[in-house]
Amino acid sequence: MxxxxxxxxxxxxxxxxxxxxxxxxxxxxFSPLVRDAAPAVVNIEATQNPSAMSRGGYDDEEMPEFFRRFFGPGMPTPPSRGGTSLGSGFIISADGYVLTNHHVVDGADDITVRLNDRRELSAELIGSDPQSDIALLKVKASGLPVLKTGRSQALQPGQWVIAIGSPFGFDHSVTAGIVSATGRSNPYAPDQQYVPFIQSDVAINRGNSGGPLLNTSGEVVGINSQIFSNSGGWMGVSFAIPIDVAMNAVQQIKDTGTVSRGQLGVQVQDIDQATASALDLELPRGALVVQVEPGSAADKAGIEVQDVIVGFDGQEVVRWSELPPLVGAVAPGSRVEVEVIRAGRERTLTAVLDAVGGDAVASASRRAGGASQSNPLGVVVQDLSAQERAQLGIEGDEGVVVVRVEPRVAQRTDIRRGDIVTRVGRETIRSKADFEAAVGDADGDEPVMLLLQRGGRSQFVTVTPAGH
Missing domain, CATH: 1.20.5 (Single alpha-helices involved in coiled-coils or other helix-helix interfaces)
Known part of the structure; x- marks a missing residue:
């Protein structure tokens, strides 16, 4: 044995x-890939003089602790030496065009590009787009090595990707990992809702910003931009701007000097199971419309509050976060079809997109809430005086204010004291009496949808009556 x-x-x-x-x-x-790609990756130094630094920006303590950009306003530097931001970039044409992040060079008075062969060249900022966080630079040179661009739309979770950049000033550092997800929204950067981020576990840190994310064929599929962190350093969650989005912005900057995007003119939110039940949807899907801007493309197309957008320009919309990048990718003036579900029926509407101004295409509202006296919803409201409406910036006569939320409701939703309730289901609320009547008419077994305002934003919240 x-x-x-x-x-x-x-x-x-x-x-x-x-x-x-x-x-x-x-x-x-990855050594052959890195050997071929590294010559086209550059280090970028952007400098602000002391007077320029007084224009504004964050100090480190004001920046969100959990989500920081690698470089930009807020990098601690001695005031007497001005401000220096170190980042990465890569060459996209042999005649000297270089791509990096907007936040790497934002507000810079002088930009220096250091090539792989140790040459240092002064760069001109051709143009930048804060909303996609893209900046296009130009150096006076020819015959430069160039990185090939791939198709970020072809990326799949689980595929290998490689980053080359200058973390903490260590030039041409290489890290590798896999794609964790594609089409990821960034709730902590609402000004970048047009960007369907590539999430990966590639290690990137301060100084990698603006560097390339490469596939195993050596093609650029993304531009490293941000990390999600509660320590300020890499914690296994990194985000890159898809190269398809970046190159679209680059072409527009070259052609017109600006970047334009389509605008639908709605605010939307995601749909959970309770909300889906209240809307008679078989599954939680689509983008729930919580506000339609008067006179916007959506308004003219006949889109209404409480519509569920499930398709846009031939593309399915499963989550709210998929809608803004789809809208932003379409040129202003384009005619598109929007598929919506309204009161359980699907219908197709035609919209002619406006141009985005300073605001977002379609924004997600933060969670909010509202309700009245001892009712099945467990939310108490009161009327608003004309003075209170003026102080809150509420136009018209709609809305009541939440003054108390029962603990069971507070645990299940994000309804808060001070939220303004403007609708219960499809009923407009102008007084506490309206609210109580609407709640009293609701089926005791069914969840109730409340349209709330908080901080100038609107959002539907679904509340389940007591005992259910």
């Missing part, structure tokens, strides 16, 4: 070693 046990143990060790060896053999070797 002893001999048999020894033989079995030896077999296990052999199989384990063979498996480990096979796994090692199958791991990719």
């Amino acid at each position: 002893t001999a048999i046990r020894r033989f079995s143990f030896a077999c296990v060790l052999f199989l384990f070693a063979a498996a480990a060896s096979a796994a090692t053999v199958n791991l990719p070797d």
Whole structure:
């Protein structure tokens, strides 16, 4: 028996070693890719003089602790030396066009590009787009090495990707990982809702900003831009701007000097199971319309509050975050079809898109809430005086204010004291009496949808009556 046990143990060790060896053999070797791509990756130094630094910006303590850009306003530097931002970039044409992040060069008085061969060239800012966080630079040179651009739309979760950049000033550092997700929205950067971010676990830190994210063919599929962190450093969640989005912005900057996007003119939010039930949807899907801007493309097309947008220009909309990038990618003036579900029926509307001004295409409202006296919803409201409406910036006569929320409701929703309730279901609310009547008419077994305002934003919240 002893001999048999020894033989079995030896077999296990052999199989384990063979498996480990096979796994090692199958791991990719990125050295040829890096050797070919590295010459086109650059280090960028953007400098502000002391007077320019007084224009504004954050100090580090004001920046969101959990979500920081790598470089930009707020980098601690001695005032007497001005401000210096270090980032990365890459060459996209042999005649000297360089791509990086807007926040790397934002507000800079002087920009220096350091090439792989150690040359330092002064760069001109051709144009930048804060909303996609893209900046296009130009250096006076020719015959430069160039990175090929790939198709970010072809990326799939689980694929290998590689980053080359200058974290903490260490030029041409290489890190690798996999794509964690595509089409990721960034709730902490509402001004970038047009960007369907690529999420990866590639290690990037301060100084990687603006550098390329490459696929295994050596093609640029993204531009490293941000990290999600509660420490200020990499924690396994990194975000890159899809190269398709970036190159669209680049072409517009070259052609017109600006970047234009289509605008529908709605505010939308996501749909959870309770809201789907209240809307008679089989599954939670689509973007729930919580506000339609008067005179906007959506208004003219006949889109209404409480419509659920499930398709845009031939593309399915499963989550609210998918809608803004789809709208923003279409040129202003374009005629598009918008599929909506209204009161359980699907219909197709035609919209002619406006141009985005300073605001977003379609924004997600933060969670909010509202209700009255001892009612099944567990929310108490009161009327608003004319003075209170003026102080709150509420136009017209709609809305009541939440003064109390029962603990069970507070635990299930984000309804807060001070929220303004403007609708219950499809009923407009102008007084506490309206609210109580609407709540009293609701089916006691069904969730109730409230349209709320908080801080100038609107959002539907679904409340389940007590006992359900």
